[in-house]
Amino acid sequence: MARTVxxxxxxxxxxxxxxxRDFMFCEFCGTKVRLDDYQETHRYVNEAEVQRVKAEKELELKRMEAYTKREEQAGKQFITLMSICLGVALFCVLISRFM
Ligand SMILES: [Zn+2]
Structure with a gap:
């Protein structure tokens, strides 16, 4: 099958x-035209792979970020709960002292 460049x-x-042949000459202007588009194809594939890896890394980063945020939220909730408990305990101690 004849291909065109x-x-x-x-x-x-x-x-x-x-x-x-890996090159030919343009029949109109005489420019040497490279025919080994393998390199270009190879580069394209590599770029696709790079994009894929980058997307995967970003996804991983986002997942980790979400996880950290969840952990942070859980930690904050725990601290809030603990301070409420402490407050109630302190309140009880104070009440029992004045009773
Ligand atoms: Zn030409």
Whole structure:
């Protein structure tokens, strides 16, 4: 199957006649056009992988953040509960002293 490449210089659609060559010359402006788009494909795949890993890390970070927030909230609730208990206990002690 013949594939086409775009000339980076003049933008002409060039038909690749020999797929085994890694470059050809534009028949319109004579620019050397690289045909080994493997590198580009490879880079694209790597970028996708990087994006995936980044998204995963962000998700992990968000999960950890949510967890920390939950822990913080639980801690605050515990402190509030403890201070209420302490207040009630102190109140009871004071009441029993004056009775
Ligand atoms: Zn050209």
């Amino acid at each position: 775009k000339c980076p210089s003049c933008g002409a659609e060039l038909t690749v006649k020999d797929d085994n």
